[in-house]
Amino acid sequence: MSKPLIVITGASSGIGAATARLLSSEGHPLLLLARRLERLEQLGLPETLCRRVDVTDRDALQAAVREAEERFGPVDAIVNNAGAMLLGRIADQEAEEWDRMVDLNIKGVLYGIRAVLPGMVARGAGTIINVSSVAGRKTYPNHTAYVGTKFAVHAMSENLREEVASAGVRVVTIAPGAVETELLSHTTDARIRGDYEAWKKSAGGALDPQAVAEAIAYAYRQPPNVTIREIVLAATGQES
Template identity: 85%
Template sequence: MTKPLVVVTGASSGIGAATARLLSAQGHPLLLLARRLERLEALDLPLTLCRKVDVTDRPRVEEAVREAEERFGPTDAIVNNAGAMLLGRVADQPVEEWDRMIDLNIKGVLYGTRAVLPGMLGRRAGTIINVSSIAGRKTFPNHAAYVATKFAVHALSENLREEVAASGVRVVTIAPGAVETELLSHTSSEEIKSDYQAWKESAGGALDPQVVAEAILYAYRQPPNVTVREIVLAATGQEG
């Protein structure tokens, strides 16, 4: 192996799966984490360890990282991609959906980061890539709880970057607009899903996950002394 280990969370579909394929094509050994193990294994990538892990389970995340590092060597980067987009109005959205997004979108990023960061600080090298959203920079109708979690990812990423910059560790935020993924399908309100789909169509469609994966790879491939702090990208027709 000539390339170092990269960890990708939420790798069973969408941006995570596209990122895994792209990094594998570059020759990186991978640790892929998701709840749907069969989807990870179906990617059929070489030098890849697939583990059924919910990123809200911190001990399991750390265990999987240790296992991958024993096999492939130290983690050079993590792509904290796992997340949920459950849209709804604050007045009537099920509170359990808030809890799930807070646990997955915020705690999951923290747990993935903690699993690899001490080693990176010790080696004075490494890259933390947090997949946030354009909803981490501005608000949208029916997005209040989701927006709150993505604003948190933006703030966490910037504060973490300040903490670790002098130690040679890079922190990158990727903030895409609407992407053609499974995220919307988990929203419980059929009305909101229909409105969101119509909004995407009015913008001429959403981003292909491959485009976001390429942005992730671009940031990661910069020289170690260069940090692309944030990439914001969206379909040209997306006004907001």
């Protein structure tokens, strides 16, 4: 019996790419979304539809989901992984960076949910997996705006779970600590980037994206009547 369709946003690198490889190896057809189409195609995964979509574009995201469902059948899970981490001090950080994180980390997650949730509710089954952060549970220096967006992901996920539990839809929050991805490279303040790298080194290094992908797959593999509401994971040496 063929496996059902899974959607992964921000799938061109890091956690998204690792999750795509893992779920593909388990036989799932995939819809992979990111702004860098060539990086998606370079993954070379079978039964995979790759589309250049910025998740802040609600119409484009919904169109891609409909296209994938026409080819592979209904979406059984979405991994809302696309996000931005633009660290800075509120007193001098460019407000456009706040806007980008709010649009991507909050509204992009909502758009991903909306693209698949009505069908899941109608079918009485489905899994929504939102990739947040330990920064959605506690605060860190130079993280104010980012922390705000990730606290929002945690809150939205829990509230959504309450809304759709009786419909048989599962909602999972994945909250990793520091992960070796491209996220930090988008921070424009060189001193903050350097401090963050030094902090990671002092903790003995960050998580490999594969570890987060395994956590996502673990939550998804549970029987339909079991919801792993939240998984928090970090490198052993990361104290905070």
